[in-house]
Amino acid sequence: MKQRTDYYVYVYVDPRNFEEFYYGKGCDGRKESHLDDGGVSEKTERIKAIHKEGLEPTVRVIAKELTEREALLVESALIWKLGKNLTNRTAGHYSKHFRPQHTMHLNLPSFDFHNSIYYVNVSEGAHRSWEDCRRFGFLAAGNGRNWSEQLDRLQPGDVVAAYQRRRGFLGVGIVRHRSVPVRRFRHHGKPLQTRNLAEPRLLENANDPELAQYLVTMHWHKSVARDEGKFRPNAGLYTPQRVVASLATQPVTRAFIEDSFEVSLDELVGGGRNKTGRQRRNRLRSAAV
Numbered sequence: 001m002k003q004r005t006d007y008y009v010y011v012y013v014d015p016r017n018f019e020e021f022y023y024g025k026g027c028d029g030r031k032e033s034h035l036d037d038g039g040v041s042e043k044t045e046r047i048k049a050i051h052k053e054g055l056e057p058t059v060r061v062i063a064k065e066l067t068e069r070e071a072l073l074v075e076s077a078l079i080w081k082l083g084k085n086l087t088n089r090t091a092g093h094y095s096k097h098f099r100p101q102h103t104m105h106l107n108l109p110s111f112d113f114h115n116s117i118y119y120v121n122v123s124e125g126a127h128r129s130w131e132d133c134r135r136f137g138f139l140a141a142g143n144g145r146n147w148s149e150q151l152d153r154l155q156p157g158d159v160v161a162a163y164q165r166r167r168g169f170l171g172v173g174i175v176r177h178r179s180v181p182v183r184r185f186r187h188h189g190k191p192l193q194t195r196n197l198a199e200p201r202l203l204e205n206a207n208d209p210e211l212a213q214y215l216v217t218m219h220w221h222k223s224v225a226r227d228e229g230k231f232r233p234n235a236g237l238y239t240p241q242r243v244v245a246s247l248a249t250q251p252v253t254r255a256f257i258e259d260s261f262e263v264s265l266d267e268l269v270g271g272g273r274n275k276t277g278r279q280r281r282n283r284l285r286s287a288a289v
Helices: 042-052 068-085 130-136 144-152 252-261 267-271 277-286
Strands: 009-014 019-026 058-066 117-121 138-141 161-163 168-181 214-223 244-246
Touching: 009 042, 009 068, 019 042, 019 068, 019 214, 042 068, 058 068, 117 138, 130 138, 130 161, 130 214, 138 144, 144 214, 144 244, 161 267, 168 252
Parallel strands: 117 161
Antiparallel strands: 009 019, 009 058, 117 244, 138 214, 161 168, 168 214
16 A cells, blocks of 8 residues: 655744744644644743744754654754753654764764674784783784774774683773874873783784784673683684684574573673673573584
């Protein structure tokens, strides 16, 4: 059946200060229906105050020839835009899909980025040491941007399971700050010093944007020494060669990590506020059986 396309979105404007104070959607004569509304609301009080001055609210159509669904979405977007300046009682039918008011200064999860659970390959060698990663709270990759730029996937709030080949999983932590060149990394407000590092060549090529090591600031929730890595042969654990990989579709590996480190990954990625994290954790274990 063909949808109606005679809906429109309208606005009420206060002629005393030209302030938009109400948005609505409808068809036919809906836009004039509020002028004689006898109910009690901030909108009707505003209209009464305008009438008391011998004036009429200015009523204008903003968008026309819409389906009802389109009209609802436009109405919600306009209400979101002006927020507290309006007399609308509700935020609109699609309000849950809009970011909260007054949050443009924030980088919001699920709007500006989505937190997730990742695997990170901890490669030790001439420039990196797991001992330094644990002590100074970071993960590193470098010797070429094809390696280090993989760390750019990690956002603050993401949960990381650190893995080292032939050792196993070494730790679980939360990303605190995004990847930066080693010269810009700070631990307790101070740059890393060669004399304090187990692998001092971490700072080699620090001024070369291509070859430098790049570091992601981590808060280690739980970690172990390299000789205490967690692994189970022939268990189908996901351990790819690349630096960063998502664990979103790896229930067996996630369940193994949770059991090994006695932690709920879902609760960590929810910042401890995810009340259903334990339930999802149990579902992961069931998938691993």
